[in-house]
Amino acid sequence: MKSSEMGKKRKQPEDVAGTPNPRHPKKSKNQIDELQLGSLAVELDFAKKLAANEKLQRDRAMRNLFRWLQSQCQQGKRFSKNELMVLWKGLYYCLWMADKPLVHEELADKMVSLLKCFAAHKLSAVKFLDAFFLTISREYSRIDRFRLDKFLMLTRRMFRGMVVWLRETGWSSRWTEHVWLVLRQNVLSGESGVCAEGLQNFLTEIFLTELEATLTEDGEEDATAGDARRECVDGLFRVFCDVLLDADTMFLRNAVQRNLLKSSAATFPRVHALLSREAVATYALQLGQNPHCPVKNRRALYTVHTHFRRPAAAVASDQDEVEDEDPVAP
Template sequence: MGKTRKRGAGSEDPQQEYQDKLNRKGKQQKLRPGIEKDLSKLQGKLKNQEDISDARIGKFARALASTDWHTRERALSMFETFLRSSENVPSDGLRKMWKGLYYSFWHSDKVPVQQELAKRLSSLVSSLEVSPLVALAYWRAFLDTMVREWSFVDRHRLDKFMSLVRMFVHACLSRMSTHEWHPDVVVPMWDGMRETLLLANDVGKGTAITGLALHITSVFVDELEQVCSSGQGQDELPDVVPSDVLSFLVEPFMVVMCTSNSMALVKRVIEAVYAKLAKKCTACMRQIEQGEDAKVEDVSKGYPFVQIDALLMAKELFDVAADPGTNQHNREKIYDVIALVEQLAEYQRGWGLAEGSSAPSTPSADGSKPRKKKKGVVFKLQNNEVFRFHKRDAVTVQKSPSAHKPMKSCARWA
């Protein structure tokens, strides 16, 4: 007599239990003949690198959106192989495929399965190396899909789609960091994000896109810090984002803050971007002032942002606030941010950090030598044109005995 399993007794790993259940189910079920035939034909065309017709792409998208897990899994594996081996993918065809990927993620159940699929989809942004155009097209197709479908996500599935967006933002920033913040990678990738955020100001789409813009704004600084801290050793500091790159990444949020009619979105930009950057940067500088007494884990928080050019940022905000076309309620919020950024700029003057200066380095735990960071790419942008591009070594900033002390007005941000 075989062993019987007690009702309610589950395995220690829910994800493995769910996978075993799907495997047992797959042994008893077969794919529908029509889908099996379409996928087999498509797989042969993908292997031979042949052009795929629109009708074939539509069938592929339907396979990705199938309610059957095995059909979705096989189509997704073929899709990954196709992207990794392609040098160019039509944007229209990729958008159709992303429609299927959207519903593939929609059908995923159980939190472990959802997280695994979200990581699998987002990792393609940072890992596609055959052609940068494919990674860019894939990233933009994802943003277009989220803009189009965000208003149709119900409250029961909102959490998992927010997690998907967070992972894709992380993957986008990770790709920039891997390529040392090169303008050829940073500019086209972040232009897609800029276009997405500015859709929140569209009268016809404002209600649907505002929620997506709120979420992206909330996770931006945290994910940028996570990217810079990845690969960090025990006695190492995170990588530093060059000042010009950081200014370019923050620019879309500045435009939203200055032009949006949604006070919730404006408030979120102030709290989640400007206030958080100022708080982390100020706290990091205070820890570095302690010298040998500063611990790596204390200094590392906010270290990626120490090259922020607060003075230039304040000037740009003041120019926008002085523009007669700026709404009064936006102008009041901009002046609040200017006061905050000027406090950070005042603090940076005491450190000798001028425009475009490199990040300070701090003594190691044993006081032997300062920690140096890897080379970073520094460039200036105006109207999306690259004017200056070179590599710069991190230098040690020597502080005089009369170094500037933290201001009392900065205490509430640090």
């Protein structure tokens, strides 16, 4: 037999009828699903117990979850987003099943405290925050009016926990960028339908309040820490401008301008003391000059540019200068 013919035979992984090579069997879709579920077995078990009908079982699951997360992180485990999404599904229904205000608050604090479990691996902490904001963005429109308050309370405390976590990283620019990106992809997404408008409005209303409180707790620190905080605040306002550039909905553009970019230096003195108004004005102008920027988005960015070109003292005297868009304007 010629060498060329032998080579051809060796290259054939299947026979003439198309039978798969037994040494490399293909996995069916069901087999792949089973493997994925198998890798999430522990998380799924926690999710079921967290969503149990009995309060004692939910409380026990919460205590065990804290211990398990701590031990896994100490052993060097790197959690995937899918694993944390499964856990947050269980945590979401754990709060859903709770029926007393004091229990709601205690449970929300316990959920925020889970962030401490990821002290050894900050990227897992970012994924944990991402999983929460993605979960609440998806589920918000399904929450009935009787349960809405407790989920807004959880959102506020998780956001505050996130800002405190940033402070504990020394206002690291790397982790600040990661966290701001998480918000842009979820609750501050400019894409229509990603997040309910009510949740977007709530978050923009509490954003600077919680940031101001955390900065006030910081007190006076060394110059290096002050520079890090300054870069954090400047980066945050650049993110607000990015949201205006990408926002498809008039509602989000108005909410960002009204609640964030138009904020008063008298109400949020620590935030505005760290903010470089000229840098924000320049950045908004650059985004607005992008030839691909839609007309209404450009108009909002130019309004921000004009607003931040003025001194803070002058703006404080007429806080109504930035008006909402006219819904009937072309």
